[in-house]
Amino acid sequence: xxxxxxxxxxxxxxxxxxxxxxxxxxxxxxAPAADAAAEEAAxAEEAAxAEEAAxAEEAATEAAVDTAAADSxAPAADAxxxxxxxxxxxxxxxxxxRMASGFQEAVEAQGGTVVIQxxxxxxxxxxxxVIQSLISQGVSSIAVDGNDANALTAVLTEAKDAGIKILTxxxxxxxxxxxxxxxxxxxxxxxxxxxxxxxxxxxxxxxxAILSATSxxxxxxxxxxxxxxxxxxxxxxxxxxLVEVAYGDDEPQKSTDxxxxxxxxxxxxxxxxxxxxxxxxxxxxxxxxxxxxVKLTGLGLPSEMAEYIGDDDAHSCPYMYLWNPxxxxxxxxxxxxxxxxxxxxxxxxxxxTAGDLGDYTIEEIDGSTQIILGxxxxxxxxxxxxxxxxx
Amino acid sequence: xxxxxxxxxxxxxxxGIKSKLLSWEGALVLILIGVNIxxxxxxxxxxxxxxxxxxxxxxxxxxxxxxMGYILVLGDIDISVGALVCLAGTVTVLSxxxxxxxxxxxxxxxxxxxxxxxxxxxxxxxxxxLPTMIVTLGTQIIFRGIAEVLFETWGNGGGxxxxxxxxxxxxxxxxxxxxxxxxxxxxxxxxxxxVVLAKTTFGRKLYAIGSNKTAAYYAGIKVERIRFICYSLLxxxxxxxxxxxxxxxxGSNTTTGQGFEMEVIAMCVFGGIATTGGKGNLTGxxxxxxxxxxxxxxxxQRNINTQVILVIIGLMLIISVLVxxxxxxxxxxxxxx
Numbered sequence: 001x002x003x004x005x006x007x008x009x010x011x012x013x014x015x016x017x018x019x020x021x022x023x024x025x026x027x028x029x030x031a032p033a034a035d036a037a038a039e040e041a042a043x044a045e046e047a048a049x050a051e052e053a054a055x056a057e058e059a060a061t062e063a064a065v066d067t068a069a070a071d072s073x074a075p076a077a078d079a080x081x082x083x084x085x086x087x088x089x090x091x092x093x094x095x096x097x098r099m100a101s102g103f104q105e106a107v108e109a110q111g112g113t114v115v116i117q118x119x120x121x122x123x124x125x126x127x128x129x130v131i132q133s134l135i136s137q138g139v140s141s142i143a144v145d146g147n148d149a150n151a152l153t154a155v156l157t158e159a160k161d162a163g164i165k166i167l168t169x170x171x172x173x174x175x176x177x178x179x180x181x182x183x184x185x186x187x188x189x190x191x192x193x194x195x196x197x198x199x200x201x202x203x204x205x206x207x208x209a210i211l212s213a214t215s216x217x218x219x220x221x222x223x224x225x226x227x228x229x230x231x232x233x234x235x236x237x238x239x240x241x242l243v244e245v246a247y248g249d250d251e252p253q254k255s256t257d258x259x260x261x262x263x264x265x266x267x268x269x270x271x272x273x274x275x276x277x278x279x280x281x282x283x284x285x286x287x288x289x290x291x292x293x294v295k296l297t298g299l300g301l302p303s304e305m306a307e308y309i310g311d312d313d314a315h316s317c318p319y320m321y322l323w324n325p326x327x328x329x330x331x332x333x334x335x336x337x338x339x340x341x342x343x344x345x346x347x348x349x350x351x352x353t354a355g356d357l358g359d360y361t362i363e364e365i366d367g368s369t370q371i372i373l374g375x376x377x378x379x380x381x382x383x384x385x386x387x388x389x390x391x
Numbered sequence: 392x393x394x395x396x397x398x399x400x401x402x403x404x405x406x407g408i409k410s411k412l413l414s415w416e417g418a419l420v421l422i423l424i425g426v427n428i429x430x431x432x433x434x435x436x437x438x439x440x441x442x443x444x445x446x447x448x449x450x451x452x453x454x455x456x457x458x459m460g461y462i463l464v465l466g467d468i469d470i471s472v473g474a475l476v477c478l479a480g481t482v483t484v485l486s487x488x489x490x491x492x493x494x495x496x497x498x499x500x501x502x503x504x505x506x507x508x509x510x511x512x513x514x515x516x517x518x519x520x521l522p523t524m525i526v527t528l529g530t531q532i533i534f535r536g537i538a539e540v541l542f543e544t545w546g547n548g549g550g551x552x553x554x555x556x557x558x559x560x561x562x563x564x565x566x567x568x569x570x571x572x573x574x575x576x577x578x579x580x581x582x583x584x585x586v587v588l589a590k591t592t593f594g595r596k597l598y599a600i601g602s603n604k605t606a607a608y609y610a611g612i613k614v615e616r617i618r619f620i621c622y623s624l625l626x627x628x629x630x631x632x633x634x635x636x637x638x639x640x641x642g643s644n645t646t647t648g649q650g651f652e653m654e655v656i657a658m659c660v661f662g663g664i665a666t667t668g669g670k671g672n673l674t675g676x677x678x679x680x681x682x683x684x685x686x687x688x689x690x691x692q693r694n695i696n697t698q699v700i701l702v703i704i705g706l707m708l709i710i711s712v713l714v715x716x717x718x719x720x721x722x723x724x725x726x727x728x
């Protein structure tokens with residue numbers, strides 16, 4: 001009999017250890033009650049106590065949400081009562097964290113509840129699980145930074161059918177599965193800006209390479225395509241030779257390896273262009289550590305790139321570009337609210353005000369509806385010091 | 392007796408209700424109930440409909456878990472199956488987009504899985520001096536590499552492809568009542584695999600090989616042939632996994648199936664199958680799989696960080712492996728006292 005007790009104890013210990021992990025907000029108060037219920041139920045093998053525990057927990061959650069809403073409802077009340085979700089590409093990416101903070105700030109200022117989900121890996125599979133969970137929770141809107149243009153179609157259609165407003169930011173998905181895309185900058189604008197930077201740094205001729213994120217990253221592929229088209233169409237770039245597009249998969253180690261491989265394989269390489277924040281930081285370190293003459297440009301976070309930006313030979317990156325991820329997150333937050341309260345429907349020509357970001361109009365670009373944040377911003381030795389502490 | 396119960400909780404004589412309750416499988420059932428109570432307690436949205444709706448992506452993995460269980464009972468391991476899912480899914484999508492009717496695409500999907508499994512089996516049984524971990528590490532890289540080449544050659548570039556004709560997949564994604572078709576398929580495949588392993592001579596041979604390969608060989612068991620069959624079977628089930636994964640994603644990309652192999656190995660080990668071979672059964676693994684799936688869904692609905700969920704599952708896995716040591720230590724102390 002003692003042994004039986006032992007096994008039950010072990011089982012409930014595991015359940016309890018699981019409960020110990022639920023440290024977020026309202027779960028704290030409900031955990032002891034649920035724990036007790038689990039212990040009661042385990043020997044009896046009945047689900048009855050669970051049903052008793054459920055309403056108690058629901059009440060606790062509701063109470064917590066109510067107080068949270070009451071606390072932050074002061075500035076404006078038009079978004080309260082709704083939950084706005086943001087699904088990032090993956091955890092541990094500084095760009096995503098800044099974007100999420102902007103989203104949170106914008107929505108909470110309007111009194112809305114925010115759910116931010118970072119999938120366990122930068123794959124569409126991981127995003128599908130997270131979005132399924134958000135459908136169960138019955139959120140009002142989901143803003144997605146897509147890891148794949150097509151793989152999310154099924155789950156986003158399901159979400160749409162459940163009455164949830166879908167929008168995308170940073171990386172788009174198939175246009176008919178979402179209402180509007182918050183674009184950080186027009187594809188053409190970025191392609192032209194980066195191509196001009198490469199032209200400037202190479203002196204107009206020679207070998208250059210691209211270090212990208214994953215081979216299926218939607219936005220990186222669009223920018224690279226735009227750059228390739230510019231090279232073909234504009235005779236100004238005729239003497240530039242793109243030797244390789246390498247993929248660092250947005251992992252620091254793999255990006256480092258790919259940079260070293262580029263240096264080894266192409267001794268005449270003059271410039272590496274990395275249109276991804278993870279790739280450019282890894283490449284900057286490699287080039288600076290090896291005192292390479294190869295110059296770097298692309299899209300990077302000022303805080304991560306500050307020590308590599310400089311005009312002299314001791315620095316690997318003369319200048320680079322980026323938009324403000326915090327502003328992108330805020331724009332997505334304001335757009336979510338506008339979609340949920342009906343200010344906009346996602347049709348081209350719809351206008352709304354995104355807080356202090358100003359007025360935006362939904363535009364029709366390449367057959368899909370987009371909101372463009374603004375042109376990319378140049379970071380060089382003259383302004384990097386003031387920006388590195390911002391994001 | 393070999394492989395009756397995965398993990399001994401305490402030294403109770405075999406047979407009788409008492410031993411059943413105290414077996415690892417009994418404990419797993421209690422944990423499963425506990426996890427569901429937890430789910431209802433922490434999330435107001437944790438109910439049958441929502442759980443079943445969120446389940447299909449995980450159900451696909453469970454197909455593969457049965458095959459992996461056989462391989463682990465043999466004392467082997469196969470870490471190539473995640474990449475095989477990617478390859479099978481990719482070939483299916485590309486062939487369907489090239490104009491193959493859905494039924495042909497399904498056969499291609501299962502066929503690629505089977506062929507990949509047979510390749511693993513062939514190398515593992517022909518070159519027995521190679522550790523199977525290394526063999527399948529090699530094929531893992533090969534499978535994903537082929538998929539990436541296929542994307543470049545026949546895809547629209549960019550390492551991703553979605554199925555143009557989704558009618559067939561929609562049919563497979565249908566639900567009978569609240570239950571997705573995949574759920575019934577998992578149960579049917581599961582019951583067959585469990586019965587074959589537990590009740591047939593074929594199953595018993597697996598335990599014999601897993602316990603002592605040399606002894607099994609001298610007892611007249613065709614060791615390499617059985618290993619080949621098991622690898623092929625796992626490959627086929629990976630194809631099935633790819634097919635049902637397609638019903639959730641409607642497409643394939645270079646990261647499809649990433650990490651699946653480790654997730655199914657974790658389910659098996661949590662379910663009491665020893666990676667050293669000859670121990671454990673699929674009933675335990677089956678229950679363990681649902682524990683992990685329900686836990687992920689429950690914690691996910693509570694918006695607990697996915698990384699924290701992984702930590703919790705990792706901890707559960709380690710604790711579960713330590714259970715026999717803990718219980719025998721307690722028994723030993725009692726005897727001394």
